[in-house]
Amino acid sequence: AQTVTQSQPEMSVQEAETVTLSCTYDTSESDYYLFWYKQPPSRQMILVIRQEAYKQQNATENRFSVNFQKAAKSFSLKISDSQLGDAAMYFCAYRSLGPGTYKYIFGTGTRLKVLA
Amino acid sequence: GAVVSQHPSWVICKSGTSVKIECRSLDFQATTMFWYRQFPKQSLMLMATSNEGSKATYEQGVEKDKFLINHASLTLSTLTVTSAHPEDSSFYICSAPRGQGETQYFGPGTRLLVL
Numbered sequence: 472a473q474t475v476t477q478s479q480p481e482m483s484v485q486e487a488e489t490v491t492l493s494c495t496y497d498t499s500e501s502d503y504y505l506f507w508y509k510q511p512p513s514r515q516m517i518l519v520i521r522q523e524a525y526k527q528q529n530a531t532e533n534r535f536s537v538n539f540q541k542a543a544k545s546f547s548l549k550i551s552d553s554q555l556g557d558a559a560m561y562f563c564a565y566r567s568l569g570p571g572t573y574k575y576i577f578g579t580g581t582r583l584k585v586l587a
Numbered sequence: 588g589a590v591v592s593q594h595p596s597w598v599i600c601k602s603g604t605s606v607k608i609e610c611r612s613l614d615f616q617a618t619t620m621f622w623y624r625q626f627p628k629q630s631l632m633l634m635a636t637s638n639e640g641s642k643a644t645y646e647q648g649v650e651k652d653k654f655l656i657n658h659a660s661l662t663l664s665t666l667t668v669t670s671a672h673p674e675d676s677s678f679y680i681c682s683a684p685r686g687q688g689e690t691q692y693f694g695p696g697t698r699l700l701v702l
């Protein structure tokens with residue numbers, strides 16, 4: 472069975488600085504999807520970034536980028552130029568690739584605080 | 588982006604009553620939807636997979652008779668908490684995969700408080 476681990480319960484970053492959130496996972500599958508979701512105080516889950524395991528290139532979305540290390544089973548999220556609105560819970564999630572296997576496996580989350 | 592709505596956004600009910608929560612995909616069809624439960628400061632716990640036109644698939648430890656799921660159309664799934672008790676108080680979130688299903692889109696959640 473797949474597992475997702477986020478070892479940092481809480482992180483802090485100064486506004487405008489860069490922070491990296493860690494995520495590791497365990498799987499025997501070769502193809503899968505990885506996601507980072509953000510959950511602000513409103514508790515609405517918002518997709519931040521997605522990575523397909525078969526793609527070697529790291530995904531980027533504006534200030535958000537990932538460092539995907541397939542062999543190490545690591546999927547960290549880097550937030551550049553941190554803004555106050557980035558303060559939220561961040562969840563890493565894994566999804567198998569096969570048809571009909573839409574279930575996500577979530578990590579326990581990292582609470583990010585942004586300091587003014 | 589895809590939009591998933593939930594109704595109501597919050598509900599307070601008396602112990603012993605039943606509560607229905609609706610999840611709708613507003614701009615796409617979803618043959619599958621997911622129901623999660625989230626306790627404060629914790630991750631999302633998958634409760635069940637809702638399948639349009641067939642029975643829901645429940646995760647281990649989730650009571651089927653307690654949490655009734657109906658996926659009557661391609662845009663609507665409902666979760667009914669039957670005979671609710673204070674321990675059922677929680678935040679309930681639904682989601683739906685779009686297109687090839689790579690990405691799930693989440694509803695805004697429903698806060699349930701059982702007195």
